Amino acid sequence: MDSWLSPKVPQLRHEAPGPVRLGPDGLTPDGDVRLYVCGITPYDATHLGHAATYLTFDSLVRTLRAGGYNVTYVQNVTDIDDPLLERAAKIGVDWRELATSQIDLFRSDMTNLRVLAPDHYVGAVESVDLVVSAVERMSDTYGLASGEGGADDVYAEVAADPRFGEVSGFSRVEMMEVFAERGGDPEREGKHDELDPLLWRGAREGEPSWNGKDLGEGRPGWHIECAAIGEHYLGGAPTIVGGGSDLVFPHHEMSAMHLRALGHEEPALYLHAGMIGYEGEKMSKSLGNLVLVSKLVDQGVDPRVVRLAMLDHHYADDHHWTDADLTRATERLQAYQDAIAARAPGAAMTALVVHDCMTDDLDTPGALWALDAWAAGDAPRMTEGDETEELADLVTTVDALLGICLIGGPFDTTCGCVESL
Template sequence: MRSWSTPDVPALTGDGVPLTLHDTAADRILPVDTGLLTEAGEVGVYVCGITPYDSTHLGHAATYVTFDLVIRQLLDNGHGVHYVQNITDVDDPLFERAERDGVDWRDLGSGQIDLFRSDMEALSVLPPRDYIGAMESVDEVIDMVDRLLSAGAAYRMDDEHPDIYVDYTFTEQFGYESRYDEETMNRFFAERGGDPERPGKRHPMDALVWRAHRDGEPAWDSPFGPGRPGWHVECSAIATNRLGSSFAIQGGGSDLRFPHHEFSAAHAEAAHGVDRMAGHYVHTGMIGLDGTKMSKSLGNLVFVSRLTADGHDPSAVRLGLYEEHYRHDRDWSTDVLERAEQRLNRWRRAAVVAGELPQSHADGLVADVRAALADDLDTPRALSLIDAWSASITASDAAPTRDGDADTVPSDDSAGATVRTLCASLLGVAL
């Protein structure tokens, strides 16, 4: 599937700082294992994509902007990165929304994927090299299901109900990624797409990997009969076929911690005989609106496309998302957006003033911001550092007496140019 255009990422002089990230499985901040490489010698990053039945809201944006930061830090350290993302373009929510709205589910999915692409372009998010739809990956899923059956990890229900499930007890380490107790796993499995009450399964928490054909649903031929992929195995197959059976980072929102990421990892580990699918499991917090969690059922979603259509600068949207740490559940409001727009304007004015100052006036800031972002993407600290620099530049005796024109481009060897490069390269923010 077509990805989206790549934004300009200017090269920043000097040395990057090795990236550390919180690993959910270890529950601590650890260095990213940049020695765990793909066959091509690159750092593999897999981030779960959208189910395209609604527009890109700020919860989506927060996740993809976070992993955009991850990739920018890796690139700043000189690493090649192979970034993969899926699109679950065959799934029950898509069918249900299409039926509700009286449209074809394929048309609904295509339209929302196009909107997602345009939103990511507006936010200057680096695109995945491989942007893969579930429909594109059916043969890969069939191969993985066959591997799971051959390993004895998967089983067919019966001839009357030929769905295929994976026995969740097959991998001894099941549960290591999420670290939830059994009661919590059972609850989330039921709430997040599982079917614990279905009779005939070996265990209530076994996950579906191949759904046999039902009337009114799309289906693909397979050695086990016509049907379609389960959700978790889709990501598992797409990731491991491009990045290898073990790769550096798997990421997504905290709501994917269980069951989705736990089962995706377990499927890969059972199919390929590895101990651990990803070196890091990284999860972003949820976004609320004015104190209430955003949800489709409440109708309180804030859409990226609506913000940009209303004239809000995408760089300000990014800054608003950076105001609190990516792992925190956090709130979005008009106040957050106003603060971000004010901050962006202050930084732009400072960059103009610093356009007549030597680069040395920004060298310390570059090093400090690199260190902040390398420390588990500490964006609040990075923003505070640039705030302090901006205030000092505009108040400094060394600053020119005039503010200058905000559209003035500073000379290439000035402090202003360096800070513009810093923000564009590491933060995806245009000054």
């Protein structure tokens, strides 16, 4: 599937200050990074909560690559699943039309926010064969009649995996609390364990289905979709898996179990982005309080301001968006631009502090504090170095690591700005 046009990432003008440490335990990736980030299910998928998740992993890719890591980045699109079909039926459009329009909107949001495109952007529909062959390689699976004379539904046995639970650390009670509301089907009769995840859904009347060879007509389950796409396009199991914190269970737990069943014993590092609410409530379609990136941009909000507003919070923290976030970020962007125009001293030292913050589990609020201090005239000069060179160091650092071009226009994908300093 086509992704979007990546902005150009400028070469840093300083050495990385140290290795990248990630997660609460400060783990340092070892060798090449195979990054898998769970992508959207294309319905209502372009609000700020999603933007925050993909900005998080954009910061991660930028910081890893700036630190010399070789990163392969795969992201999927769940372009066939129950929620998409349900929404399409509810609003009376063809599910493919809904998916296409939402994926287009997502691409344009990502482009406007200057998010780096993944190396492989892969849909579930185009990956049906991958899923089928993955399921065929697995043992500890069983079929349940779909009840309409068609192919069976196929499930995986959680009881067969002694490591089940290690990703989320959830107790059985905690698992049961969220399983149904996050796409699980504990009520399904005949399952060996009510938590067993669906691998393949046999065809139903009126539902789209694909040729599953020995599995029969049907469509992929969600967790195996990510496991199979990741394994194939990364050339092995992911070393880092990312997504929103609501994916911890069941999605990442089940995908990890499937990867083990496919022979990948090495655990990945799981990074989860916090949830974004709106002024004290959960952001949701049903509450009518979705803040869409595209709407903000249509209203004339500079996408760099949206980006700065999201970077003001640590990725792992839940956060409630308020309109004041935009005001603060607008003032910040102006202050940084004014400081460049005034050739504020201490830019090289600030560039290093920004980079250092990013290597510390993507401490974007710390990076912005450093920029605030510099813009306020509080940054010490590191050397009596060339002022223009120092400013160029800072501008390229902010562009490369934070994805914000401080000199070009709001929609520039290539920042050729250093020459104009």
